[in-house]
Amino acid sequence: xxxxxxxxxxxxxxxxxxxxxxxxxxxxxxxxxxxxxxxxxxxxxxxxxxxxxxxxxxxxxxxxxxxxxxxxxxxxxxxxxxxxxxxxxxxxxxxxxxxxxxxxxxxxxxxxxxxxxxxxxxxxxxxxxxxxxxxxxxxxxxxxxxxxxxxxxxxxxxxxxxxxxxxxxxxxxxxxxxxxxxxxxxxxxxxxxxxxxxxxxxxxxxxxxxxxxxxxxxxxxxxxxxxxxxxxxxxxxxxxxxxxxxxxxxxxxxxxxxxxxxxxxxxxxxxxxxxxxxxxxxxxxxxxxxxxxxxxxxxxxxxxx
Amino acid sequence: xxxxxxxxxxxxxxxxxxxxxxxxxxxxxxxxxxxxxxxxxxxxxxxxxxxxxxxxxxxxxxxxxxxxxxxxxxxxxxxxxxxxxxxxxxxxxxxxxxxxxxxxxxxxxxxxxxxxxxxxxxxxxxxxxxxxxxxxxxxxxxxxxxxxxxxxxxxxxxxxxxxxxxxxxxxxxxxxxxxxxxxxxxxxxxxxxxxxxxxxxxxxxxxxxxxxxxxxxxxxxxxxxxxxxxxxxxxxxxxxxxxxxxxxxxxxxxxxxxxxxxxxxxxxx
Numbered sequence: 001x002x003x004x005x006x007x008x009x010x011x012x013x014x015x016x017x018x019x020x021x022x023x024x025x026x027x028x029x030x031x032x033x034x035x036x037x038x039x040x041x042x043x044x045x046x047x048x049x050x051x052x053x054x055x056x057x058x059x060x061x062x063x064x065x066x067x068x069x070x071x072x073x074x075x076x077x078x079x080x081x082x083x084x085x086x087x088x089x090x091x092x093x094x095x096x097x098x099x100x101x102x103x104x105x106x107x108x109x110x111x112x113x114x115x116x117x118x119x120x121x122x123x124x125x126x127x128x129x130x131x132x133x134x135x136x137x138x139x140x141x142x143x144x145x146x147x148x149x150x151x152x153x154x155x156x157x158x159x160x161x162x163x164x165x166x167x168x169x170x171x172x173x174x175x176x177x178x179x180x181x182x183x184x185x186x187x188x189x190x191x192x193x194x195x196x197x198x199x200x201x202x203x204x205x206x207x208x209x210x211x212x213x214x215x216x217x218x219x220x221x222x223x224x225x226x227x228x229x230x231x232x233x234x235x236x237x238x239x240x241x242x243x244x245x246x247x248x249x250x251x252x253x254x255x256x257x258x259x260x261x262x263x264x265x266x267x268x269x270x271x272x273x274x275x276x277x278x279x280x281x282x283x284x285x286x287x288x289x290x291x292x293x294x295x296x297x298x299x300x301x302x303x304x305x
Numbered sequence: 306x307x308x309x310x311x312x313x314x315x316x317x318x319x320x321x322x323x324x325x326x327x328x329x330x331x332x333x334x335x336x337x338x339x340x341x342x343x344x345x346x347x348x349x350x351x352x353x354x355x356x357x358x359x360x361x362x363x364x365x366x367x368x369x370x371x372x373x374x375x376x377x378x379x380x381x382x383x384x385x386x387x388x389x390x391x392x393x394x395x396x397x398x399x400x401x402x403x404x405x406x407x408x409x410x411x412x413x414x415x416x417x418x419x420x421x422x423x424x425x426x427x428x429x430x431x432x433x434x435x436x437x438x439x440x441x442x443x444x445x446x447x448x449x450x451x452x453x454x455x456x457x458x459x460x461x462x463x464x465x466x467x468x469x470x471x472x473x474x475x476x477x478x479x480x481x482x483x484x485x486x487x488x489x490x491x492x493x494x495x496x497x498x499x500x501x502x503x504x505x506x507x508x509x510x511x512x513x514x515x516x517x518x519x520x521x522x523x524x525x526x527x528x529x530x531x532x533x534x535x536x537x538x539x540x541x542x543x544x545x546x547x548x549x550x551x552x553x554x555x556x557x558x559x560x561x562x563x564x565x566x567x568x569x570x571x572x573x574x
Contacts (some may be wrong), residue, residue: 159432166414166422166435173411177419180409180427180479219481 008210009138015254016142017151018225021136022233022253023246024199025151025226030234030245031160032108032192037093038078039226041100042071042197043219048107051114051214060122064148064205072194072202074100079190080187113215120210122148141210148206152199153246157299159195168192200226221274228281229253235288256280317381318348318518319369324378326364328541338364338542344376347534350549351512351519353529355561356569357541362522365539366488369520371395383485389566397427400479402472404491409475412464416455416474419463421442423478447477451507469500473507480511487512489521493528501525505532526561540568 021043028036046067053063074096081092108114123129123141135143171178171188172303178185200222208214233252237243243251263276324342329335338361346352347506356362367373368380371392380388387395402409410419424444441459448456451473455466463471472492480487489508493501505528512519523529529536536553538546538561546564548556 151538154574162432163422163425163428163430163435164432166418167430169414169418170411170422174408176403176408177422179393179409180396180401181422182393183430184391184393 006138007261007265011257012254013138013142013145013210014213015257016145016250017203017210018076018229018257019149019203019250019253020152020206021200021203021222022205022226022229022249023149023156025223026230026234026245026249027156027199027280028196029227029230030172030190031169031218032196034082034089034172034189035093036192036193036196037090037223038074038096038100038193038197039093039200040219040222041097041104042074042200043204043222044104044214044216045074045100046071046201046206047214047218048104048114048216049201050205050208051116052107054119054121054209055114055116057120059126060120060209061126063209064122064202066079066200067205068198071204072198075193075195075197076190079186079193083186083189091157101216108214108216110214115212116214117212119212121212122235123209134230137231140272145210149250152202153201153244153250156195156246157244164191186263221277224277224281225256228277228284229256231281231284231288232256235284235291238291317345318350318383319346319520320344320379320381321365321368322379322381324368324380325376326368326373327376339375339378340542344537344544346518346520348518349516350535351517351533352521352535352537353533354520354522354527354537354539355524357525357565359541360539361542362539363490366490366520366522368400369395369486369488370399370401398485399488400484400486401488401490402475402479402492404494406468406471406475406495410471410478413462415460415462416448416466417441417444417459419474419478420447420481423481426482436550447481448474450510451477467500469496469503472496472500472504476504476507476511480515480517485518486558487517487519489519489523491522491524494524506564508532526558529560530558540562 021039025036025039028034049067049070050060050063054060055068058066078092078096081087081091081095087095105112120126123144128144128147129140167181167183168191170181170189171185171192175185178188182203198215204218207218229252230249231252232255233250234245235250236255237248237251240248259280260273260276264270264273268276321342321344326339326342327335327337342361344365354362354365367391368375368388369382371387371390371394375388378388379386382398385398411422414422417436421440421444424440425435444459448459453470453473455470455474457540457553463474466474475493476492492508493504496504508521509532511517519533521533535549535552536546536556537544545568
């Protein structure tokens, strides 16, 4: 029973941490319709920044903000490459992803892994660390990551209701409409990518504080993981109108982590983990297509019938 | 808008002068569409443009909206030179309704969200709440004018509306804030006959109420004759027929078809 509970807590912890990233990818992939591959490198970017800043004694929450900011800048670069230099969306993402690999190594001063044990992190210091201090370590982590994830979700929900947020949704839905409003849809794409990559870097920052290590290779497979969370969440809960898409995405992330954990517990070797991640996403995409095809609102251009 | 009083007497409220435009330059299918093309529209005129395929009527609209750059010449609307502005800046004073009903609205946003966005056109899109509850009665009253029952469906995504409903909404949205020029790009072509009648009626009403200057491209000769104060027929980048006032009233579908046939013979069809 204790093992089961431990596993559940573990799944929830990771689900919420990666949930923050999934919310970011929801903005780029679902709202903006932009397949952003730079996520694979902005995730470790957040980790590296956390490691360096926390080692230097910076407040851990401030490090989180810094990670978000740096991720946002990386997102802006992806956006500028696409919007201003007219490089395709996929390629802009790949360029930033590749370039950041070096940036991350430079940040860690050439090391591929940088541990920062026994430093102040958001889990053991500051207001929240103290308030939740009576709980066991695992629960404390869970409470703090869940709180952060939900806070990010609520902030984004509010943002999406502002004028700027509505325009962002319009930019992904119908760029011509944004032009008709006298605004540049490219600017909205850049803003969206900044938010998406900021959230991803924040997730990386929080994960590294939990493990107390930053690893430049920790971003491998993040695009697939985030996309799987987004698609699982939004397609499973499509019918539940009262659940916001951002909530659905967090649930998707937790379910996805649960699938992986179950597979591991059933004795699957760790080496197959990435393979399993790819397989899960494939299955989800196929199912999603099958079900979406039956939907009544599939958008067909009436001039092309 | 602010400069409107100056232009009340101008006969060249919308002016395209000495426009040159060549497509696919220096290739086998080079098309020299416009060579010193001129078009002037006085304030408040409703102009219908017809013409064969490739006659340049859609290009006129695209040039006015800034989605196609010109090689040389000048384009001005209400005294402003606009030919060098990026496309989205044209939209600040030009409204456009497209042939494709899905282009004029955001399908995944609700009717209310679409209208709130349009209502804020010309302002900064900052971090204020997008939907102003106090404006909802105004949106409802505007939707009631469409007589489509949309005022009770404010929270429905636009994707669930029919093409005709969407086009009516697009028309309403593009004229919600003051504009200098309304461009109708075959906006009834993708609709069934009944919806297109409705949308044309609605167009007539909105244009009349708001006293808009309109440039409408259409394939429908009947509409071109029935609506508008001036009719222009285009062929190969030139104007072959330009009738306004009495002359336009006297025009019949038969006259236009004859003219069309003449043109087609020239083309060897």
